[in-house]
Amino acid sequence: MSGASSAAGGTGVAAHATNPWLIAIVVSLATFMEVLDTTIANVALRYISGGLAVSSDEASWVVTTYLVSNAIVLVASSYLSERFGRRRFYLLCLATFTIASILCGLSWNLQTLLIFRVIQGFAGGGMIPTSQAILADAFPPAKRGQAFALFGVAVVVAPVVGPTLGGYLSDNFSWHWCFLINGPVGVFAFALVYILLKESPETAQKRQEFRKKGVRFDLVGFLLVATFLGSLELTLDRGQTEDWFGSGFIIATTAICILAFALAIPWVLTKANPIVDGWLLGTRQFGSCFIVMMATGAILIATTQFIPQVVQQNYGYTATWAGLALSPGGLVTMVMMFVTGRLNSLIQPKYLIAVGAAIIAMSMWQLTRLYPGLNFGFFVWSRLYIGLGLPLIFIPITSASYYGLRRDQTNQASAMINAARNIGGSIGVCIASNVLAHRQQWHQSRLVEHIVPSSPAYHETLQTMSRYFAERGATTADATAQATAWIGQQVQTQASFLAYIDVFHVLMLVVLCAIPLALILSNVNLKEGGGGGMH
Template identity: 65%
Template structure:
């Protein structure tokens, strides 16, 4: 220890190991977990075909992971303090890795979803611990560099995810989107067992909690899990099951409402609740929570629906669909650096509002899609989204911690990250429902014009028939082909208009985030808040 009480710059991590070795191991595990939030999105078409399910059912692969991840976030902070960061982090990585391999060997949609839930539970346990481990491993003056390495991992992983997932699906199979985590996870576990050690302060905190007999709020955790899980079932299955015409949906809706009603008084009256709802009494924190819900909805929905439309309607391969998102990811990396510099000079509310409006422009651009839209049309729109997201993400982190006590930061971090995942899951469900409903609406409107007495329809049918005759078809066969061609055009136009409505919906969500940000209070600039995962 130096004379001024600070640790020397070359201080070792707990256990006497090189702190940079710890940083690399933590970043590797984090990279693997964040990669899985996007790697499967472009493979949904392959998963849908391989498991013989519809695209809306395949979307559960994304939403189930996000919900399970959000549920695990509520428990991870306490369990890590109570039973040790190293032990809990390694357990989370082991669960995540094993579940990833099992996802790769899934034989049905049900088995895949079950393993994705396990994977999400493991991933949620990893997220809040990474930065705590880094903070213990590095002296204060070196932590910025360590967090920069961690930040690179969480920013680059979503950029690589869609392209890697598409390439694996096209050249091998969708199973490898999950199997690839096996060797990475095994290597991470081996290195963790060798390098990681709990700090003296963490050991002392664990001893105090054990001595006081503080127990985990199991009931609160189960109520939160029941509420979020049943809500997701209602949102995802409601459309296919005819909403409240289905006993299944009614049952889960009752469970959702009952869990919510019981959850509120329970969490508000516990000394150590699974989720500290008192944070939401603050206008500052609750506004950040709602903004993060919207941000998660846009982030995950665009990552899924942009690749989906270019594959289904424009014939892109999974690899090319992933590459559509790549320019936006590169812009995100650049903007993360710029936003980090701006955060010391510009109030978070202004950065959030600016980011939300930039995202709105990107969504608005996507509403101009048409049959001849090119690769760069979609890539450019995604670049707007990629430019706006870092302004929102980093600023919410700073704004959400304003006015909180030090002992509330763990809960605040968990809830902000939970909001991102819940928002992403609900956003995908909302977009899926908008897509299905608007397809039905536009199809019914377009079919109204397909009337044999309509001169425009007669002219189109005649010209299409003549075209097929000129290409060698018999008159009878040519007319059948003309009917089929007109039907196909109706389906294609219906899909275009439905996707446009989806992007309009996401654009409205982004636009509403801007005025919501303006009610945030000013914060003290020039000091970084704890970063969210």
């Protein structure tokens, strides 16, 4: 995963444990918990909307607010880690994340849940790049690839395990436990990190030198980036329900989004120490990797939300079974992370990325074959293909994105690649939600056009169903009313299937765009870029 190269900055912590694998396990556990929260609430959204008396559309903000706040802090994590020290910053993030998780579970309305969810996302955003730096410090260069393969499993498998765990907790206990479960895990991880990791004297000296340099936090750049991402999320999230540009609210958020973006470009290109390295994003190599990671994040998060959603709504699955449909894919991903780590030292990353994107596109195409008679195995196999393709993108993208960078750019690159995954995930969920809502209305309108009294097919169906209900004791008038309601229900169900098909078509096109971007990447030195994607 990205960010390993942040080790270039030197040691950040000293391990008291004789075995660095203890550090890898503890850090991966905390990271797993943080990434898990990107998807654990996905299958619980119906429970959340019911428990808090809000619409399913409003409940989806529980997912997107976390992703956006997480991405915003990622871009600031490099400075904060250098300024306050990796160990101290990591422990602060972990403690805040744990407390915010408990508060999410104790929320009494949607507003408080979203506030605590944003705090949770802010705290979690600093954990991933700092975790990567800690791992790089704990392992010698020859063994870092193995450590980051373990770390990669946590990052990629956690979003898949999330729906299964969230579904089980929601069905058998309460949606509150999707967040409360982080309490004991967070306390345990905090205690182990506090015991195992100690700051070395060299790191304390470097932190003092960093402070003496007088490097200031780019507050203006941070606010511009936060405003851009926040207003973009609001526009995408609320556009469908607010009638897009027929709404003054959407016009305002769009204007703020464009203005913040326009002001951010010259700022990050001219500032001495910007929050985001604009020139880095403008390079062919890193810029292409950034976009590919956004597309990958969109697929990872959107499919993890919409596959459970379709099986719950259209096939009657419980939240637990909806989550279980994704679990085998997680096991495949776990195995493929280590396989890809080996392949990455033998094959150019751009070819692995292209193959991974092609496999995922094939899975999206398979999901466009939705119809009512599909069984559990269909969705399991669809997710297996996704689990097969994701590692072929995630690990090689590191080798490709860090190729040609200076040592002083690696921390920025780590934060930005991780932010790309979350930004892409948030945008992917917003786009898929809007496609689903718009196309469901469109398909329903087209189907209703054929339901007219003059239609022989409609007349025949109405008579058949009226007789069916009459044979079961309904009066003639009631049988006709029940038959009409049944036809209306079938129209809604069919429109829902067609809308989900459109969603997966759009996601297929998104991932197909990653293939040409991958193929224009430069070749890397496999001896330096191998070993699990680290160099």
